[in-house]
Amino acid sequence: MSAHPRLSLNQATIKRASLAEALEVTAAGGYRAIGLWREPVAEVGLAEASARLTDSGLRFTSLCRGGFFTMPEGPARRASIDGNRRAIEETATLAAAGAPGSTAVLVLVAGGLPEGSRDLVGARARVAEAIAELVPDAEAAGVQLSIEPLHPMYASDRAVVSTLGQALDLAAPFAPGTVGVEVDTFHVWWDPEALDQVARAGREGRIASYQVCDWATPLPGDVLLARHYPGEGVIDFATFTAAVEATGYDRDIEVELFNADIWAAPFAEVVARTAASFDRVVAPHLARAAAPSPA
Template identity: 70%
Template sequence: MTAHQLLSLNQATIKYATLDEAIAATTAGGIESIGLWREPVAAVGLQESAKRLADSGLRFSSLCRGGFFTPEEGPTRRAAIDDNRLAIEETATLAAAGADGSAAVLVLVVGGLPAGSRDLIGARERVRDAIGELAPDAAAAGVTLAIEPLHPMYASDRAVVSTLGQALDIAEQFPIGSVGAVVDTFHVWWDPDLYTQIERAGAAGTGGPLGRGGGRIASYQVCDWATPLAADVLLSRHYPGDGVIDFDPITRAVFAAGYVGDIEVELFNQTIWDSPYGEVVDRTVAGFAAAVAPHIPAA
């Protein structure tokens, strides 16, 4: 498989697209893999979504998103656990519908501090405990729960797990095939311990998603960082090559760790979302080809 063939379009990059529009734009752009989001899948229905994915011939790289595990015990937390069990089933169904090489990866955004709380350590412990409840379900379904560390600026509202090391601290408490971590360049490029932690993830062996290698690395996502950040910092991602991230050492480290899966481009950016889907796909392909693909080792 060539470097270009590893590109996967995460559906968030064309946020307003329906499932059919996302599949059509992906295939029209010559991309062979897609990462889906639960809301557009739910709008069509799981079984119908799986059928349309199968008919497209695309690989399936991940489902976004599960998580939000930080509430104290009570109805809100129980509802989140139940919803994540449903997301595990959805991931397994979509992965089975994807073309050969699809990965059964459910991306987890673990949640921020509950309202009124300052207990960061306690929140992380509740994340661990929730994953402990879900890991047996994931293992039974053949799904990998992929903990995504988010940049520290999101710790209060979106993810109390801020570094790859913190994600691995949790993941390593569970079987390697059922719990892993996401390496997303936007969130981890700044971390001085990043390469040590990527190596640590790879040292876990070849029991990654569907046995595809990479140890605890369940997904590799790429987009760029540029300042000034948007007023809504969630919407500050850029096409690969349009910012300051050096994709060479990160990409080489991820593949040196044994990762052999798809590479998702996931962009949250209002200007990109407001652009025609075909234009966004073309820009994504061009940015990936220039900034990321040259650094993927030959198979």
């Protein structure tokens, strides 16, 4: 089995796999890199997870996820900030345990409107405050926080950060190595400013991670699970990928799929199909490939 040398499997794509299973099937699929989630790491404990990651030989590309800090000051907000501090430490530890070329990136999903609130402007301001509070910890740990804009259909209940431009504005007060942004095609493909903001993100040195997955309609009943293999929807990966590459982005590229059918399929099949779809619609537009991807 083989996979493109810059392809990283985000663990959520095989959500039902344990950490051990995810590492094994990803390495067996010929991948060189993986993005992890906090919950399966916590199941075995950080030390054990780090050891297994090292044993896998895979690069670590990101930890999902921090964030969820839109609530007003109080115990819940303190708990969220504390949880994010732990996530920063976990990210640093895992990046150190991954193979050379690992990136200490912690993905931040902002969180939605607090229950009963209509104050979107206030919620967005509290995201800015939370990031400011976490930056010293991230800097000390050598971790890059990656603000992820989510599709606007999630603005009320999941992420009040909705565009790449907004994420870059939030990142602007801080050093790019400490606060970057996530460019996920699924979330930003529709934005008339998307390509301009990708270029801006590049100029500002803030693309922490490029993630690819596709958009198709009709949306499923649970719109969280609307993500498709690259090439199975309407996103123009040629243009998007070329735009990201033109910024000089040279990190790994994650595929992260939330999709009930994909989650129900055998892990090895999903891993292989992900690699094949990446080879077909993303790889041809990469300027930097360490090695050509065997078909």
